[in-house]
Amino acid sequence: MIILFYLLMCFIFGTTFLAIKIGVDAGIPPFFGAGVRFFSAGILLFLFMRWKEKVSLKILFRKELFFTGVGLTFGTFATLYWAEQYVSSGVAAVLSATGPMMILIISTILLKQKTSFTSTIGCIIGLAGVIVLILPSISLNVHFLWIMGCLAIVLGEVFYASGTIYTKRVKEKIIASPLVLNAVQMMYGGLLLLLLSLITEKVQPLTLVHTASIGSLIYLIIIGSMIGHSLYYWLVTKTDPVFPSTWLYISPLIAVGLGVTFYHEEMTWYTGIGAVTILLGTILVNYSALQSLLWKKTLFPKRVK
Incomplete structure (x- = not known):
């Protein structure tokens, strides 16, 4: 069951990038689409947990979850949704894999935490992959907004990394189900995205009634956010934080394959080399944790007493 849910989670997360792209191309304003997605998913999950009597309304007023929502949802997805107006879903997915590298950089430079040689090399390789992905396109006179979109996604991963580091402290202060914590931070992040949309975007009602628009929103709310993230947190409780995070x-x-196959997105040698380099760097950044995971679960599984 664990392997089945893990593969399902990887597939769901891989499809969300294309679903975002379809919705944005259909005319949904990016901040509005992201806000509706996360606020709806958050409030539905919260109401479900409230119905199960597993959460108190007091948790809605915890400022820690507001700051978590700023990092994990608002900053991460405001940049991603905006960028997917100009960047393919495959490139967006690959650049989003730089999250662990940003965590390493912030932990090392700002928090003064020691890091291993392998992780440092992985970070350098991963960042080199970002340059391989973007730099040739600059010389080929690619549209300026494409470059800005790529940089926006990388900036979004800085928000993601900051939110992830901060979340570790939040879990020590607030005793609650991971599903509840995720639901509340999504509500806060979604609300901030809707406020940003109100200030910067003009929503055309006709664009929201297209089949592509409706399908994208429903898929991202139910499958992407509610089911995908629930599977992730279920796997965290049943295994450990490292194993589920290998979806990266x-x-x-999966995202690159779907984009090329079903949405006719362009796949160049630069994209392929950059993607492989970034993923290699991501693996090396997490090498110690992955080695520990494989050592415990594969080489020396626990004996049943």
Whole structure:
């Protein structure tokens, strides 16, 4: 069951990038689409947990979850949704895999934490992959907004990394189900995205009634956010935080394949080399944790007493 749910989670996360692209191309304003997705998913999950009597309304007023929502949802997805107006879903997925590298950089430079040689090399390789992905396009006179979109996604991963580091402290302060914590931070992040949309975007009602628009929103709310993230947190409780996070190595490849096959996105040698380099760097950044995971679960499984 664990392997089945893991593969399902990887597939879902891999498809969300294309679903975002379809919705944006259909005319849904990016900040509005992201806001509707996360606020709806968050409030539905929260109401479900409230119905199960597993959460108190007091948790809605915890400022820690507001700051978590700023990092994990608002900053991460405001940049991603905006960027997918100009960047293919495959490139967006590959650049999103730089999240662990940003965590390493922030932990090392700002928090003064020691890091291994392998992780440092992985970070350098991963960032080199980003340059391989973007730099040739600059010399080929690619549209300026394409470059800005790529840089926006990388900036979004800085938000993601900051939110992830901060979340570790939040879990020590707030005793609650991971599903509840995720639901509340999604509500806060979604609300901030809707406020940003109100200030910067003009929503055309006709664009929201297209089949592509409706399908994209429903898929991202139910499948992407509610089911995908629930599977992730279920796997965290049943295994450990490292194993579920390895979706970062699989989902970008799924996203690239889906984009090329079903949405006719362009796949160049630069994209392929950059993607492989970034994923290699991501693996090396997490090498110690992955080695520990494989050592415990594969080489020396626990004996049943």
